[in-house]
Amino acid sequence: MALDETDEQLMRRFQRGDARAFETLMRRHRTPIHAFLCRFTGDRSRAEDLLQETFLRVVKGAAGWEPRAGVRTWLFTIARNLAADEGRRRVFRDDAPLDAARDGEAPLGDRVADGGRAPDDAAGDALARPRLEAALAALPAEQREVFLLREHAGLSFPEIAEATGANENTVKSRLRYALVALRDRLAAQGLAPDAVPAGRVAP
Amino acid sequence: MNHQALAEKVVDLALGALSPREAREVEAHVAGCARCAAELASLRGARQAMAALPPLPAPERGEAVLMAAARQAAEQATRRPPGVLPRWLWGAAFGAASVAAAVLVTLQLSGAPPPSRFEEGREALLGREPATVAAAPERPEPQAAAPTSARAGAAEPSRVGPAEAAARGARAEVPRREGERFAKTEAASPPPARAGAAAAMKAPAPPPMSAALEARRDHARAAAPEEARAEAAADLAAPDPAPARRAREAVAGLADSKAPAPRPASAPASGSLSARAGQPPGAPRAELRTFPGCPGERSRALTRDAAGRLLRRDRAGVLAGVPYQAEERYGEDGRLAGAVVRFGGREVSLGPAELAGDRLEALPGLDLALTAEAAEAAPPACGP
Numbered sequence: 001m002a003l004d005e006t007d008e009q010l011m012r013r014f015q016r017g018d019a020r021a022f023e024t025l026m027r028r029h030r031t032p033i034h035a036f037l038c039r040f041t042g043d044r045s046r047a048e049d050l051l052q053e054t055f056l057r058v059v060k061g062a063a064g065w066e067p068r069a070g071v072r073t074w075l076f077t078i079a080r081n082l083a084a085d086e087g088r089r090r091v092f093r094d095d096a097p098l099d100a101a102r103d104g105e106a107p108l109g110d111r112v113a114d115g116g117r118a119p120d121d122a123a124g125d126a127l128a129r130p131r132l133e134a135a136l137a138a139l140p141a142e143q144r145e146v147f148l149l150r151e152h153a154g155l156s157f158p159e160i161a162e163a164t165g166a167n168e169n170t171v172k173s174r175l176r177y178a179l180v181a182l183r184d185r186l187a188a189q190g191l192a193p194d195a196v197p198a199g200r201v202a203p
Numbered sequence: 204m205n206h207q208a209l210a211e212k213v214v215d216l217a218l219g220a221l222s223p224r225e226a227r228e229v230e231a232h233v234a235g236c237a238r239c240a241a242e243l244a245s246l247r248g249a250r251q252a253m254a255a256l257p258p259l260p261a262p263e264r265g266e267a268v269l270m271a272a273a274r275q276a277a278e279q280a281t282r283r284p285p286g287v288l289p290r291w292l293w294g295a296a297f298g299a300a301s302v303a304a305a306v307l308v309t310l311q312l313s314g315a316p317p318p319s320r321f322e323e324g325r326e327a328l329l330g331r332e333p334a335t336v337a338a339a340p341e342r343p344e345p346q347a348a349a350p351t352s353a354r355a356g357a358a359e360p361s362r363v364g365p366a367e368a369a370a371r372g373a374r375a376e377v378p379r380r381e382g383e384r385f386a387k388t389e390a391a392s393p394p395p396a397r398a399g400a401a402a403a404m405k406a407p408a409p410p411p412m413s414a415a416l417e418a419r420r421d422h423a424r425a426a427a428p429e430e431a432r433a434e435a436a437a438d439l440a441a442p443d444p445a446p447a448r449r450a451r452e453a454v455a456g457l458a459d460s461k462a463p464a465p466r467p468a469s470a471p472a473s474g475s476l477s478a479r480a481g482q483p484p485g486a487p488r489a490e491l492r493t494f495p496g497c498p499g500e501r502s503r504a505l506t507r508d509a510a511g512r513l514l515r516r517d518r519a520g521v522l523a524g525v526p527y528q529a530e531e532r533y534g535e536d537g538r539l540a541g542a543v544v545r546f547g548g549r550e551v552s553l554g555p556a557e558l559a560g561d562r563l564e565a566l567p568g569l570d571l572a573l574t575a576e577a578a579e580a581a582p583p584a585c586g587p
Contacts, residue, residue: 151250
């Protein structure tokens with residue numbers, strides 16, 4: 001049924017008064033958006049609230065949506081803006097940095113420095129996954145959002161630029177910083193799958 | 204290509220962000236440069252590791268609210284030219300946006316704010332009947348204390364006491380309050396017509412709702428005593444819950460310090476206040492019961508039609524440290540047709556689909572009564 005329909009077709013149907021089209025749309029996107037919000041905010045319950053609000057905004061804004069705007073990008077833009085606004089308010093209110101709670105990470109040293117492993121089981125490893133999450137969480141917010149939007153949500157650079165309000169070059173630059181920072185952090189924890197310390201690979 | 208540019212290209216290559224032509228160029232270089240090769244490998248490894256992070260499925264909670272909003276919007280879309288959403292729906296959506304978790308059977312209380320933030324109060328108890336709350340304590344005759352007193356007064360001006368006149372005056376300034384919505388819609392249409400998950404959004408008269416929401420927003424900012432009281436009653440969250448919460452906190456202070464005569468001398472401490480006298484025939488009548496010493500259910504208002512059939516039951520109290528208001532509406536068949544539970548700044552609406560079970564626990568220790576009969580008979584939920 002609706003499975004082959006594009007987001008845009010679903011959105012048009014919703015605009016014409018078919019609530020089930022919205023349901024399909026919501027089911028299709030709620031997990032990626034939830035994952036984005038979880039990892040962007042670092043707080044599951046906030047993510048859940050923000051997810052809910054994201055889709056309510058979609059309901060609210062559906063009538064004004066135009067086909068030229070990709071639905072997926074639009075959804076992530078809403079989610080990202082809600083999270084960023086809320087983050088700013090939170091910082092202002094609590095006088096605590098957005099990342100305050102995220103810097104905690106498992107103590108180093110229980111994994112040997114050269115304990116590299118195959119990429120496939122790195123995330124599946126019950127020990128590794130929290131560290132991967134922590135590495136992500138330790139990124140500055142503007143790098144983290146770009147990384148998540150690109151790598152997990154699969155948005156294009158122009159779409160990310162639109163969602164974050166930064167220009168494309170800035171987006172690319174943040175993404176580079178993000179990947180390098182993640183690599184360094186994982187390597188520092190012996191979790192760098194293919195990392196080969198420069199000194200050891202010299203031919 | 205200088206070193207810096209090359210380093211960037213290697214990162215871009217690892218990110219898959221290069222055009223095919225650029226990618227070939229950089230790969231050609233990397234093939235002959237061990238250092239760049241190692242860099243590329245480590246970056247790719249990190250990227251792959253991060254890509255292997257599992258998706259985080261969204262909980263199902265809240266879908267009912269979203270679908271109710273969507274159905275409402277869809278309904279409107281079929282009636283209106285495209286591009287126009289009714290303003291009241293926007294308001295409704297905003298209000299519902301604060302519904303963090305619509306749990307169908309048991310509401311999670313873990314995230315609720317600490318109880319000390321809320322006045323444990325009677326001021327909020329009749330919820331969306333601010334006129335009642337305002338009028339009831341001061342009016343000399345006990346029968347005044349009813350959700351419908353405002354309407355009764357309007358029908359028979361000669362019976363209006365000074366306090367109620369003042370209350371009405373206050374209401375006149377903000378003519379459509381959240382609290383009036385229910386009284387008015389109830390008078391205008393039988394409860395079954397309003398049954399549905401979107402109880403909060405399905406009030407049959409959209410314009411009043413819009414006005415009510417806007418008025419409420421103003422209240423939240425102004426927080427003048429009268430208005431603040433209404434705000435406390437109307438727990439439907441404003442777009443930004445913070446002002447509303449502040450207003451409620453303000454109310455808490457007001458209720459403690461400034462409400463001089465909280466209870467009419469003639470009102471029994473734990474009795475019923477009936478509002479039969481002075482009602483036009485056929486109008487719903489409300490009965491207010493209070494249960495001192497039972498924090499779990501401090502008050503209960505039963506609204507019946509002229510034939511004595513229960514239309515709705517409103518309860519308020521504090522359970523597990525969280526103040527709540529619960530509204531249950533009963534259809535002509537005597538079955539529970541819809542319910543709205545507000546607690547800790549959240550609001551959960553339950554419609555027929557969610558009400559299909561045998562037993563519904565709205566909050567730990569607070570059951571919804573599935574029939575009017577059960578609602579009449581149920582002892583107060585005094586909590587654990």
